[in-house]
Amino acid sequence: MRALCLFVALALALPANAQNRQKVETQFRAWLEQTVWPRARSEGVSRDTFEKAFKGVHLNWKLPDLVPPGTKPQTPKRQSQAEFGSPAKYFSQGSVNGATSVGRQMARRHAGTLARAEEQTGVPGRIILGIWGRESGYGRVAIPHDAFQVLGTKGFMSTRAPYFTDQLIAALRIAEAGHKPARGMKSSWAGALGQPQFMPTSFLDYAADGDGDGRADIWGSEADTIASIARYLDEHGWVSGRDWGFEVNVPQSVSCTLEGPDQGRNIADWETMGISRVSGRPFPEHERRGKGYLLMPAGRNGPAFIVTPNFYVLKDYNMSDLYALFVGHVGDRIEFGVGGFSATWGNVGGLYRSDVAVMQRALERMGHDVGGADGLPGFKTRRSIGRWQEANGRAATCFPEAGMKTALR
Template sequence: MARQLLLRLRTLILVSLALCAFGDGPAAAADAAFTQFVNSLWPEAKEQGVSRATFETETRGLEPDYKLPDLLLPGRPATGAPAQAEFVQVPADYIKEASIARLAAHGAGLIQQYRPALAEIERRFGVPGPIVLAIWGRETDFGRYALPYDALRVLATQAYVGRRKDQYRTEFVMALKMLSDGVVSRRDLRASWGGAVGLTQFLPSEYYKHGVDLDGDGKVDLWRSVPDALGSAAQQLANKGWQGGLRWAYEVKPPADVDCTVGVPEVKKPIGEWLRAGFALARGQRLGAAELQQPASLLQPEGIYGPAFLTTANYFVIKEYNFSDLYVLFVGHLADRMTSPSPFATPWSASQQLRTRDVEAMQKGLTRLALYKDKLDGKAGMQTRAALGAFQKTAGLKVDCWPSGAVLQAINAAR
């Protein structure tokens, strides 16, 4: 414990030196402090089995990338995470029919191409092949998207001046371990701005937690082995609680008097109970007795507008891969479309999405009114939509659980 405290103190001192350098001194001074910071991580790297030769070779000349998002740079405005499509686009724009149709057609061919691997994945992990194929399609367009960043540089920069230093400190060390273990070459260790690598976008620590050698060649290769990448994604889902034989969600038509404020993960009822309360399965689908007993939560991504879903435990497992309702809907729907041509039974509405800063202002107002207790992150998720629906009830407004400029104005005016 004392050693960890000393390491943290040393890091704070190095970052403080860099802060001073950003204010007045040349950029070289800040980079010197960055080099000191990177060098200070050797004891942690050594503890993880990184060789001294790998550490010196891979960190020599390493420079920070201060153009990355989500950094806290002194003397400059705070840079937030980039406007991730999952949180700033309306569903109709994020889950575009043309994109889904294109990826589904490609995915249907991949089901045939990788049939033995997908059968083994479902046998070992209980995860249907189309689900992991859909993750691959969403993350890197089935490997056709070239990741733009040097992973080591991204992770070191985020560990140094990012908003989640402790997390990225670990990921940087684990990336060095991957290089030291011969898992991947530095040239192939490309990443997103957040440091995720490989066909299905794993952080380095996730590689060691969930990696699977599905093709049996003696190594886990997330870059060139599709079976390994898909198997690893499946094991990650299984390790997070995936239940075999359970759908991710069911599209439903809610009753006219639906209370959208109950659309939160904490409100769970057996699917049969939702149906007895007036919800109807899309396209007259029929369920067996076991499915009717499965607990599910209501999801209305556009409030009372657009499609509605009863989400199972597996929905929330996929959400741990990317904490966005639209991401899960994209992956789940894409998986379905690989074996069925049917789009959503209810079309998305032409709703407008508030800007991130306006959603955050809404969250602050709802917190002030004791209606919201979750993160102030500018993302209109389940909890935010339910809280603003609760406000609409108390204010005598139309209860639609959808963040709009008019509702924000009313929240700001409320006392």
């Protein structure tokens, strides 16, 4: 009887759910006509391009961070961002070795194009390859989603709806200009396009012609992809002649709470404090005179780094410490043949985002700046945890741990 009642309840719920979704679909079509079309038209998009872009397009209810009309956004309990799992998984041997092996092939195949890009922008070829490999496997990874379905869905009902509406308009402009047919424009689940995985506004701002044919084709041209990545980094402030960073030993006398891009000092000063390269080699003299920043993405539970301003340019491409670290590390492996990190990643991560958010709010009530209670353990959260640990007589690890959930509530 209980099973029968459950079956009946589900059967009754499904039509209502379908009706609700159909209602939202109707609202979506109205939004396209009343909000998106007038703006697109004002930016030079033709009605023909607009209609082709949305022909057969429906909302994609499987995308993350959706906020359907009449609902409120929620902090997700489970999440797929790299910061929440073990960093070791992000740097899995297969992922790093694969990006390195194919990257070396691409370095030989595109040596001239990479050299030209570096001459024009100052961005090393190995860094361009690191990004290209991470974003699309050097163009080998399939990009499965319909860009207008993704951007339309997220522009209409997501936690960052205004941002994605801007991206939707930019995608329409790309189709209008003939860079890519509207019905053939594929994207990631977040709306990123082509081999460098540019958001549509980034395409309009930074896509470059690397093969001299007068077009910027980030979908089919490897030379254009290389030139576009280089231009993006250059215009975001890449400092020619400087590295991205160095793995280092951090003695216990140096607090992990000194991490962050707002606590930089000359690398020579870090050296005086006892920080040294794990390779045993000295820091290059020109780097010693420049600013460096302590980076401990797993706190005391993993490798530590002194990074340069160029590391934060890589983060402009993707706002993840682990992403920028992966790019720099793979680039170094491609060009210099270095091995893995000297230090190992500890068994950290695995907390729900909501757990981290509770800790952040507790730290905020104590007066700490955690960078917002968003459940993301960024450098402000990591060092705030370390400061709280030190203030309470604990050894500072500077990373959220399951055992803190009770103390930090």
